[in-house]
Amino acid sequence: LYARRPRPEYIPGVIPDPDYVRIFDTTLRDGEQSPGATLTSDEKLEIARNLAKLGVDIIEAGFPIASPDDFQAVKNIADNVGNEIFEDGYVPVICGLSRANPKDIERAWNAVKGATRPRIHTFIATSKIHMETKLNKTPDEVVEIAVNAVTFAKSLGCDDIEFSPEDAGRSDPEFLYRILSAVIEVGATTLNIPDTTGWNMPWEFGGLIKKLRENVKGADKVVFSTHCQNDLGLATANSLAGALNGARQLECTINGIGERAGNASLEEVVMSLALKGETHFEGGPGTGKLYTAINPVHISSTSKMVSEYTGMICQPHKAIVGANAFKHESGIHQDGMIKNKSTYEIMTPESIGLMRGDNDSGAGIVLGKHSGRNAVGTRLKELGYVLETEKFNAVFARFKEVAEKRKGGLEDEDLEALVLDQAGNINQ
Numbered sequence: 458l459y460a461r462r463p464r465p466e467y468i469p470g471v472i473p474d475p476d477y478v479r480i481f482d483t484t485l486r487d488g489e490q491s492p493g494a495t496l497t498s499d500e501k502l503e504i505a506r507n508l509a510k511l512g513v514d515i516i517e518a519g520f521p522i523a524s525p526d527d528f529q530a531v532k533n534i535a536d537n538v539g540n541e542i543f544e545d546g547y548v549p550v551i552c553g554l555s556r557a558n559p560k561d562i563e564r565a566w567n568a569v570k571g572a573t574r575p576r577i578h579t580f581i582a583t584s585k586i587h588m589e590t591k592l593n594k595t596p597d598e599v600v601e602i603a604v605n606a607v608t609f610a611k612s613l614g615c616d617d618i619e620f621s622p623e624d625a626g627r628s629d630p631e632f633l634y635r636i637l638s639a640v641i642e643v644g645a646t647t648l649n650i651p652d653t654t655g656w657n658m659p660w661e662f663g664g665l666i667k668k669l670r671e672n673v674k675g676a677d678k679v680v681f682s683t684h685c686q687n688d689l690g691l692a693t694a695n696s697l698a699g700a701l702n703g704a705r706q707l708e709c710t711i712n713g714i715g716e717r718a719g720n721a722s723l724e725e726v727v728m729s730l731a732l733k734g735e736t737h738f739e740g741g742p743g744t745g746k747l748y749t750a751i752n753p754v755h756i757s758s759t760s761k762m763v764s765e766y767t768g769m770i771c772q773p774h775k776a777i778v779g780a781n782a783f784k785h786e787s788g789i790h791q792d793g794m795i796k797n798k799s800t801y802e803i804m805t806p807e808s809i810g811l812m813r814g815d816n817d818s819g820a821g822i823v824l825g826k827h828s829g830r831n832a833v834g835t836r837l838k839e840l841g842y843v844l845e846t847e848k849f850n851a852v853f854a855r856f857k858e859v860a861e862k863r864k865g866g867l868e869d870e871d872l873e874a875l876v877l878d879q880a881g882n883i884n885q
């Protein structure tokens with residue numbers, strides 16, 4: 458359904474092909490801010506390596522000032538994944554978040570500087586409510602703090618600096634023009650526009666990106682980025698509206714995890730661009746035939762890994778990666794699927810790395826008490842779980858206990874529950 462195109466050269470603040478959209482993944486930072494989603498340093502490293510395999514351009518590895526553990530985890534990712542070469546010869550950018558003060562910024566720099574491509578991401582709130590009640594600062598003071606922060610980051614030797622006006626979605630556009638023009642002047646290379654509270658409609662958010670590109674001084678020297686929260690279920694739509702209006706970096710997380718209702722989900726943004734990027738985005742810079750360098754075949758396994766390690770289970774009808782996303786229940790749908798799979802599928806399960814199950818092809822196996830290790834292991838692999846021997850042994854032992862009592866065998870959801878259950882036991 459779509460052809461992959463080569464990734465253009467990475468230059469901070471410049472994208473040599475204006476149709477290329479960078480994917481910035483913040484699963485390890487904003488995603489980990491989901492209540493209860495704590496990850497160990499080893500799990501973070503493994504997820505980061507998978508994100509790089511998936512083809513993510515920029516990995517936001519954490520918030521180094523938050524704790525010594527977070528610092529170590531970011532440093533570990535920068536020193537390792539940040540120097541490894543992936544599928545298309547690409548070394549991912551490793552980014553650390555910091556508030557707009559020298560202590561945070563220095564800590565972030567010390568964590569990421571071992572990477573081949575280190576980035577500092579610094580932010581300060583710009584909406585009236587945040588400036589007055591949270592920061593207790595005047596707009597003039599906020600501009601000064603932002604300019605000093607970017608200047609300080611640059612003085613450390615960092616040439617890839619992202620600045621975010623937090624709560625931009627509820628900020629005065631005129632104030633955004635002022636603060637963004639000022640940070641460009643002192644060296645910001647990516648301007649990320651967060652809809653921190655998920656307040657914007659797609660047409661409002663797209664309009665904001667357009668206005669910023671037209672009114673910020675030096676806008677042609679930087680990459681505009683989106684960071685959309687999902688409080689109204691519009692994070693993916695808002696990110697795509699941003700791309701339609703010229704944003705060329707989209708921030709997202711695997712499975713859409715994140716603060717409150719979560720973030721734009723990587724798999725939704727990426728598959729939307731993979732399926733419709735060639736035809737639906739005219740209006741921004743370039744020809745409007747948008748593309749990313751993500752290899753979607755790794756989406757399913759990355760989603761499963763994030764779900765297993767964070768304990769954040771996807772709802773069954775979650776777009777792209779939910780357990781039901783490629784299942785067909787009604788007789789009419791099954792009839793259509795048998796005749797031609799495109800009747801009810803706009804993408805194939807294989808395109809995101811899933812093997813077709815027995816739900817629509819008539820093939821497949823029933824897993825019951827007589828099934829052996831091979832059958833269970835094969836089905837788990839088909840579902841995207843590649844388990845280490847110790848984990849697989851624990852899942853298989855539990856499978857046998859449950860299958861003894863279950864008439865009609867175990868469904869895929871039961872198997873997935875056993876994997877998640879065992880992951881919980883092993884982590885305790």
Ligand code: KIV
Binds near residue numbers: 652653
């Ligand atoms: O939601 C938000 O505003 C953020 C910024 C730090 C980018 O996470």
